[in-house]
Amino acid sequence: MKEPFFATLAAITPLGAGTLADIDRCLTATHAPKGTVLVRAGAPSDKMYFLLRGAARAYYFHQDKEYTDWFVFENMFFCSILAFFGGQESAQCIETLEDSDLLILTRAQIDALSAAHEDMQRLNNLLLTHALVTLQQSIIDQRFKTAPERYANLMATYPLALQRVPLKHIATFLGVAPETLSRIRAAVI
Secondary structure, three states: OOHHHHHHHHHHOOOOHHHHHHHHHHOEEEEEOOOOEEEOOOOOOOEEEEEEEOOEEEEEEEOOEEEEEEEEOOOEEEOOHHHHOOOOOOOOEEEEOOOEEEEEEEHHHHHHHHHHOHHHHHHHHHHHHHHHHHHHHHHHHHHHOOHHHHHHHHHHHOOOHHHHOOHHHHHHHHOOOHHHHHHHHHHHO
């Protein structure tokens, strides 16, 4: 069950046998049914998740509406950046969109692993760098790309998203009304 996790780590950076063994001892596996809220807005969260199977999304509430921030699918890491890295209450909710199998590491575990293993510190830095780059690209996309361009990018990056994510969540992710998403999809087909 953990093989995809360790394969993903190996693709990011090489880790020593001792580091891998210590990480393995720290991992907690869990199953979350569809609709499980893993992180609640306004609550702390010290967990880094790795999605073995399933799908999840992060979203914000604003004026009684939900706005999707991102989606994750198999073999991806995710957390509330504000809560996990900033030690603040989460600004967003994170929920599963499908029955999901996850691996979890806490902030304290990652800090202890990083203190004990230089290669773990490198991995931690690479994951944080990836999160920052992804966040910056998301900001650029929202400001300068049209909704059809953002839709095309979503389909190129996650081609199965339409089959796995409700259209209302894709619409809020793109920043458009569901009717506009329908027109974008009709123009593409």
